[in-house]
Amino acid sequence: xxxxxxxxxxxxxxxxxxxxxxxxxxxxxxxxxxxxxxxxxxxxxxxxxxxxxxxxxxxxxxxxxxxxxxxxxxxxxxxxxxxxxxxxxxxxxxxxxxxxxxxxxxxxxxxxxxxxxxxxxxxxxxxxxxxxxxxxxxxxxxxxxxxxxxxxxxxxxxxxxxxxxxxxxxxxxxxxxxxxxxxxxxxxxxxxxxxxxxxxxxxxxxxxxxx
Numbered sequence: 001x002x003x004x005x006x007x008x009x010x011x012x013x014x015x016x017x018x019x020x021x022x023x024x025x026x027x028x029x030x031x032x033x034x035x036x037x038x039x040x041x042x043x044x045x046x047x048x049x050x051x052x053x054x055x056x057x058x059x060x061x062x063x064x065x066x067x068x069x070x071x072x073x074x075x076x077x078x079x080x081x082x083x084x085x086x087x088x089x090x091x092x093x094x095x096x097x098x099x100x101x102x103x104x105x106x107x108x109x110x111x112x113x114x115x116x117x118x119x120x121x122x123x124x125x126x127x128x129x130x131x132x133x134x135x136x137x138x139x140x141x142x143x144x145x146x147x148x149x150x151x152x153x154x155x156x157x158x159x160x161x162x163x164x165x166x167x168x169x170x171x172x173x174x175x176x177x178x179x180x181x182x183x184x185x186x187x188x189x190x191x192x193x194x195x196x197x198x199x200x201x202x203x204x205x206x207x208x209x210x211x
Contacts, residue, residue: 024089046190059208066200076139081209092202093193100196101187103130104138108149110178110185114163127154142187149184173197 029142053061067077084094099105104119107128113119120138124130128135129149130142142148150160163181172178178185 001129028079031190047077054082056208057205062201062204063208066096066202066205067196068114068199070102070105070198071120072099075179078209081205090193091206096193096196096198096207097191098141098193098194101142102138103128103135103140103148106142106176106187109171109172109176110148111164111166111172111180112160112183114159114166118159118163122150122157123155126153127157127160144187144189147186149182155183 005133063077067074070077072080080098081091084098085091085111088096100109103123104116107113107122108116108120112128113122123138123140124136126134126136127150129151130140131146134151135158154160160183164183172185173191175187175189175191176185177188
């Protein structure tokens with residue numbers, strides 16, 4: 001399945017929640033979810049009777065929400081889930097940890113990109129290094145102790161500077177350390193579920209894929 005290339009805000013409206021696909025715009029009054037908190041389409045704001053969502057519908061919407069939040073295709077998302085099912089522990093938590101420790105997400109969490117999509121572009125274009133070596137694979141799995149940095153030749157990149165200087169991004173998560181002066185950071189530890197700042201019911205995804 002090809003990657004979605006349509007309007008990003010339409011995905012947020014479909015899931016009726018912010019997926020933070022447009023960087024700082026998601027934190028302003030221009031965010032379409034704030035202005036139109038109903039699904040897109042001619043029936044999105046229908047005044048008719050609303051049907052009660054089935055369990056399958058709830059599971060599907062939760063999967064779609066998380067998949068779209070991290071910007072993955074269906075195949076990528078399913079392969080990630082299949083990979084964590086062989087690991088010990090809670091499947092849902094393992095899935096979120098696997099998604100959070102992708103290189104594109106780490107670059108986003110460190111504040112070097114305004115969105116995960118922008119982070120993937122930086123990585124694919126060779127602007128990111130892991131332990132001193134260029135890595136151009138957004139799905140690269142970062143392990144605790146590894147250093148992620150912007151390549152020296154790319155530190156004056158306008159998009160990176162804007163992302164770093166954005167006061168709306170806030171502080172990075174506790175399991176990541178960041179040195180903005182050196183445009184570098186390090187994954188300190190494997191994140192716990194409580195330390196992953198996303199609103200998701202990952203157990204619904206496990207139930208959907210376990211059918």
